[in-house]
């Protein structure tokens with residue numbers, strides 16, 4: 011097949027690549043989106059491209075009817091029924107391949123089971139599964155019925171699960187017994203069992219059996235039993251409207267309570283589809299390996315919804331990169347002839363330390379595009395990736411985006427002929443993305459002057475809101491600057507319009523690319539019987555990007571010890587999840603506070619990272635800072 015036949019758009023948009031497409035998307039937005047939306051199948055045409063009547067609750071393609079699961083499966087059946095949609099492999103090398111028509115059958119069977127259990131349009135179901143095939147299958151099945159999924163990353167633990175189930179008032183939890191990590195069993199169902207004791211909305215726990223017999227509790231139903239009875243039958247797809255919710259995904263903010271970011275069938279569907287083509291340039295013979303977990307937005311958008319709507323083949327790997335050996339990923343790239351590879355800076359840094367010999371034995375010549383996501387990539391990691399994985403010749407798309415943006419916002423766009431790369435830059439905004447960098451006062455910065463990245467007009471993939479909390483949506487994203495979306499990242503823009511994202515501007519940490527709020531960790535620490543108060547901050551870490559450091563004040567009757575330090579660490583991991591990684595816990599008798607009693611995290615950070623303190627005029631008690639300094643000195 012010639013390249014021309016494979017191009018996703020007609021000539022009007024293709025001949026002049028990136029620049030012209032971008033210009034059209036801004037100057038002729040309505041016409042542009044009408045054109046783009048034709049690529050997907052609609053049950054019923056929309057009335058308005060963008061409905062602004064209830065801004066900032068913008069609604070895209072309102073009045074139309076479209077279903078993302080239909081566009082990923084039914085639409086691809088005709089032309090790609092026998093093409094592999096998903097390859098799956100685990101640590102041990104067990105693997106399966108599902109064609110589009112097999113995936114369609116599995117999704118329909120799953121949907122029928124869900125339907126028989128009473129799941130219908132608008133119901134919420136929490137999915138707590140590792141990267142097994144039933145994860146995308148259950149997502150697509152729920153979406154087919156118009157039900158709303160909320161995936162909780164399997165690295166989260168009991169408390170995180172309880173909070174998310176209750177906020178979403180989920181009717182069902184879908185889980186399995188366990189996953190394997192470095193040949194060790196990681197328990198999942200036991201965590202669900204504990205959680206559902208405190209989640210009254212849950213009617214059923216749908217348990218997917220793996221290679222062991224699950225211990226069934228009273229709300230549990232076994233998927234395999236029901237599926238056997240059901241068999242493979244077609245389930246009518248729900249003709250959802252463009253503005254019906256597709257999923258809720260909880261993410262950390264500046265308070266202790268995670269935000270339920272929700273996305274809709276229409277706008278999110280189109281955005282993930284288009285950005286997959288623009289950034290990863292996926293064509294029919296590509297095999298896309300995204301190493302993310304589907305429990306995060308990266309997996310939602312670029313393992314499941316984007317690539318499958320684009321009719322691509324994806325590889326899902328249930329395991330870690332360095333087990334059984336540090337060449338596990340390169341083995342997979344070679345075995346499956348992977349062409350596009352997408353990973354995180356943390357993963358790259360963790361593999362760098364094993365040296366290049368692990369790569370040399372593998373034929374990586376099928377690769378044509380590399381990607382990075384989740385945190386800024388440091389120059390050493392970039393160079394290593396470029397040289398050793400990219401053979402000093404492949405483009406690296408450094409994609410900036412967020413759970414909230416639904417899909418990639420700033421990156422190079424090989425699919426639009428834009429391979430322009432600059433060291434450390436993320437690149438130029440994608441079509442439709444009107445990005446800028448503002449000063450604190452809300453005016454554009456000068457070139458190379460640090461400020462806050464902002465998005466000045468709505469885009470189809472944007473979040474629809476914060477579940478159950480419209481005020482928080484307005485306050486968090488639309489209030490810092492009048493009428494523009496505020497992502498909460500620092501950035502600079504250079505004279506050529508390239509964006510460089512510098513990191514979070516709020517109290518949110520990025521530990522191994524995973525987003526976690528300092529307040530969430532503090533709340534868990536305080537719930538431990540020994541802890542009176544705590545202040546958590548992030549410090550730079552050479553591999554993970556950042557780790558959490560806590561200054562902790564103990565309750566009377568408790569004395570600092572390394573044993574207690576270990577106990578607190580374990581407690582946070584057990585309660586919130588293993589994604590929290592500590593760079594230190596320091597015991598102090600008091601925290602630096604303002605006269606009005608607010609904890610001054612800024613000072614805790616300055617002391618811990620050995621920086622100058624800055625303005626201390628509001629500090630109530632200077633001895634608190636001196637004590638913290640002393641504790642840290644003694645420790646190191």
Ligand code: WT7
Nearest residue numbers: 308383384385386408409410411412413511525
């Ligand atoms: C935050 C969003 C986007 C999917 C994974 C994370 C940071 C993300 C980059 C990048 C620099 C990046 C930002 C952003 N971030 N990608 N390429 N360069 N920073 O999604 O958990 O919602 O986190 O991740 O700080 O705000 P998320």
